[in-house]
Ligand code: CP
């Protein structure tokens with residue numbers, strides 16, 4: 468695939484890229500990773516600037532985008548939303564118009580997916596979703612790259628996600644369906660992903676030959692899984708629900724008893740930050756099946772590929 472097909476486009480949802488385009492991103496990411504390890508430069512964003520707007524905290528997203536732009540020969544600007552005029556009522560649309568006059572791309576982490584869509588509508592440069600309450604597509608790109616590295620394929624693998632039907636879960640469901648995985652998701656009653664999104668994922672799965680299974684039973688989800696994944700029980704913005712959720716989500720903890728139902732060669736993944744002793748225990752996080760540090764590292768490589776292709 469030529470690098471020009473996604474040039475100038477936004478990346479707001481994991482479904483914004485076709486299967487072929489996803490493949491091209493993974494291919495370039497692997498190439499960039501090899502080049503970096505070999506000490507070779509690859510200045511695909513030379514002279515370009517990425518604005519990064521953060522309305523929520525971040526370790527991985529901020530650092531990987533900033534370091535990634537630097538490695539590509541460009542520059543990244545960290546913008547705390549509270550310090551921008553956005554925090555004093557300047558509209559998202561006007562912010563988009565102004566930033567477009569200075570920078571070559573905008574990455575944004577915020578609450579509402581509609582704000583990211585509004586930003587993209589009014590920006591003349593590509594906009595990348597760095598997490599909303601609805602989706603976390605850059606994370607799922609890194610997750611899929613990691614699975615490819617460890618399992619050699621995505622299609623046909625059983626991926627079990629156990630816990631909250633949150634932003635990460637929703638991107639995973641959509642992305643897993645698009646690439647033909649068997650995604651089994653176990654959430655407590657009332658915490659499943661959005662029904663319309665599930666419907667969309669199911670339609671994707673019909674196209675790809677994948678499968679979507681939603682359940683309240685963590686053992687059923689994890690049974691014979693190739694990949695076991697979880698995420699925090701209380702996402703950013705829901706900290707006040709933390710204590711109530713911990714009580715409710717306890718049966719969904721990824722612990723040694725639960726992963727005993729997975730395939731013997733399963734891998735464990737977590738987007739991080741983890742709340743050790745809550746959604747996952749140390750024995751699994753730090754155990755021989757865990758690939759969480761590769762997963763975190765791959766944010767850098769896959770986002771560099773995205774930047775090189777979009778900007
Ligand atoms: N996984 C992830 O997005 O981490 P940060 O919140 O640290 O960016």
Ligand code: NVA
Pocket residue numbers: 598633634635698699701702703738739740
């Ligand atoms: N679901 C988590 C992911 C953090 C990277 C949150 O939104 O806080």
